[in-house]
Amino acid sequence: MKRIFSGVKPTGHLTLGNYLGAVRRWVEVDQHRADALFSVVDLHALTVEHDPARVRRLSRQAATLLMAAGLDPELCTLFVQSHVDEHARLSYLLECTATDGELRRMIQYKEKSVRAQAAGQGVRLSLLTYPVLMAADILAYGADEVPVGEDQTQHVELTRDLAVRFNQRYGHTFTVPRATRPEVAARVMDLQDPTSKMGKSHENGAGIVYLLDDADTVRRKIMRAVTDSGRDVEYDREAGPGVANLLDLLAAATGGNPEALAGVYETYGSLKKDTADAVVELLRPVRERHAELAADPGQVDLVLRDGARRARETARPLVDRAYRAIGL
Numbered sequence: 001m002k003r004i005f006s007g008v009k010p011t012g013h014l015t016l017g018n019y020l021g022a023v024r025r026w027v028e029v030d031q032h033r034a035d036a037l038f039s040v041v042d043l044h045a046l047t048v049e050h051d052p053a054r055v056r057r058l059s060r061q062a063a064t065l066l067m068a069a070g071l072d073p074e075l076c077t078l079f080v081q082s083h084v085d086e087h088a089r090l091s092y093l094l095e096c097t098a099t100d101g102e103l104r105r106m107i108q109y110k111e112k113s114v115r116a117q118a119a120g121q122g123v124r125l126s127l128l129t130y131p132v133l134m135a136a137d138i139l140a141y142g143a144d145e146v147p148v149g150e151d152q153t154q155h156v157e158l159t160r161d162l163a164v165r166f167n168q169r170y171g172h173t174f175t176v177p178r179a180t181r182p183e184v185a186a187r188v189m190d191l192q193d194p195t196s197k198m199g200k201s202h203e204n205g206a207g208i209v210y211l212l213d214d215a216d217t218v219r220r221k222i223m224r225a226v227t228d229s230g231r232d233v234e235y236d237r238e239a240g241p242g243v244a245n246l247l248d249l250l251a252a253a254t255g256g257n258p259e260a261l262a263g264v265y266e267t268y269g270s271l272k273k274d275t276a277d278a279v280v281e282l283l284r285p286v287r288e289r290h291a292e293l294a295a296d297p298g299q300v301d302l303v304l305r306d307g308a309r310r311a312r313e314t315a316r317p318l319v320d321r322a323y324r325a326i327g328l
């Protein structure tokens with residue numbers, strides 16, 4: 001049976017980008033067809049300025065939301081990364097496999113280190129090395145597939161490179177994984193700045209739809225989305241990223257095709273209205289189920305404890321093997 005691993009960072013509230021780019025497929029497809037592990041990757045939340053209490057709260061909230069979205073602990077393993085020591089154990093071995101140069105080339109490092117410096121904060125060393133930790137997250141489980149949004153492509157490439165390099169040097173140890181991506185909405189853009197992705201840790205909440213936003217808020221954000229200077233509704237991600245983003249959202253929410261949908265609309269206003277309605281309906285059940293689950297946090301904690309136990313059992317022998325292979 002195929003093994004699948006993926007995760008979300010508890011650096012903010014989960015967004016529509018997280019849902020459409022990753023979580024929805026985990027729920028609808030991945031957990032049914034593979035031995036799938038999904039993790040709230042809290043160690044990754046420490047790479048930039050963080051508030052300890054907030055990270056803890058957001059981790060629990062992310063896990064609750066993943067269950068609300070439909071991850072079923074009977075079908076998959078859901079756990080918090082820091083509850084399983086193997087991630088950090090393996091990360092060090094992979095730091096001894098990666099080079100400084102290849103980590104400095106990571107786009108997200110370049111962007112985030114500039115942002116940290118602009119905010120007058122030091123650039124944490126972990127901001128440079130976290131792609132190695134991410135590689136450990138994936139390789140520790142022998143994952144064949146990593147279902148992620150488009151922004152993670154470079155990180156999965158690095159993971160593949162490290163796996164191949166380690167295997168060549170120390171003997172076959174790791175499965176070389178591949179990224180899988182949704183056909184539509186693999187990169188959901190910020191509604192106020194459609195040239196940058198909708199990211200949960202960005203400052204401008206007006207451009208981000210959060211999974212827990214109420215219906216009125218979702219509608220308001222989508223109705224106020226920045227559109228392009230033209231008037232025609234066309235699907236062109238380069239020349240008209242605002243309209244293309246709305247078409248992607250509508251297509252992802254209704255199961256349509258963004259290019260075909262472009263032909264249906266004559267005004268930006270009607271496109272926005274239908275997109276808002278479709279997204280509200282898409283998120284309604286998630287929000288309702290979240291309210292039920294959040295009322296019983298003990299239940300979520302039990303799921304996470306059991307998930308960590310299962311994850312540990314899977315990762316331990318593989319990471320032990322890597323330790324032996326590298327000479328320890």
Ligand code: ADP
Nearest residue numbers: 008009017018021022148149186187188198200
């Ligand atoms: P974020 O950038 O919101 O902090 P994470 O790093 O936690 O997201 O990523 C969780 C998953 O959500 C990843 O698979 C990532 O590719 C996906 N994802 C994040 N933002 C978007 C987006 N705007 N569009 C599509 N997928 C996204």
